[in-house]
């Protein structure tokens with residue numbers, strides 16, 4: 001029997017089970033994809049959009065390593081809301097004793113900076129998310145010209161959807177709409193997620209431009225379905241809105257779970273995302289030896 005301590009956390013409603021596996025004991029008890037499916041189940045598990053593992057960094061340039069799996073057990077490269085939860089977890093548990101942390105992810109270096117109150121509790125986190133990728137091949141998105149442009153995608157039902165493909169370490173398809181309330185996010189999101197023009201599948205953001213500093217967004221996430229928020233998606237949305245002339249280089253992105261402030265710093269070409277991170281509860285998982293069928297929470 002292995003006992004795993006976990007923290008259930010959320011960043012504007014995008015929720016995660018965060019665990020420290022620097023000693024590898026969690027992975028030895030159960031492979032991460034299987035663990036993700038089991039823990040994220042909202043009826044038979046803890047319930048979350050993904051699991052996040054704290055791992056030792058593999059080089060001198062980073063303080064720590066961030067590993068994330070979606071609720072369907074697929075591995076993701078990066079997660080903007082998860083990164084704020086991760087930084088709060090590291091700081092409040094004294095795993096890292098500095099406010100600015102260099103984090104190794106599958107998508108490269110990400111640098112969160114925690115804002116803590118007098119008691120040391122982290123209330124918000126500002127994250128340097130790095131530069132957006134607007135080369136189709138790198139997103140990856142199958143397109144004729146390797147430039148960041150709005151492109152037409154032919155759907156199986158005969159309709160055509162205009163998307164702006166943006167990479168934030170993970171792939172995003174940004175779709176601008178007149179009225180978000182008229183969008184069938186689940187149906188259109190799922191169809192675009194698995195569209196052949198996105199060979200690594202994609203996250204999908206539906207955006208209504210409210211004004212030149214406010215974007216309203218609903219999201220369908222690769223490997224997780226509809227979620228209340230997506231941090232990398234909000235960065236992709238601001239990038240797409242700015243390069244298509246819809247906003248300046250700053251916007252508040254209003255999501256179902258709350259707001260994120262996104263700033264595209266043109267002097268570094270990096271996107272800076274600021275938002276809250278919260279602890280929901282902590283607990284212990286008991287995993288039986290073998291296939292983990294008797295897992296208890």
Ligand SMILES: N[C@@H](CCC[C@H](N)C(=O)O)C(=O)O
Pocket residue numbers: 014070075076077078079080081082170171203221222223224227229230231232233
């Ligand atoms: N919710 C996240 C993104 C999580 C990963 C995504 N589903 C993927 O597979 O790329 C965020 O806040 O960025």
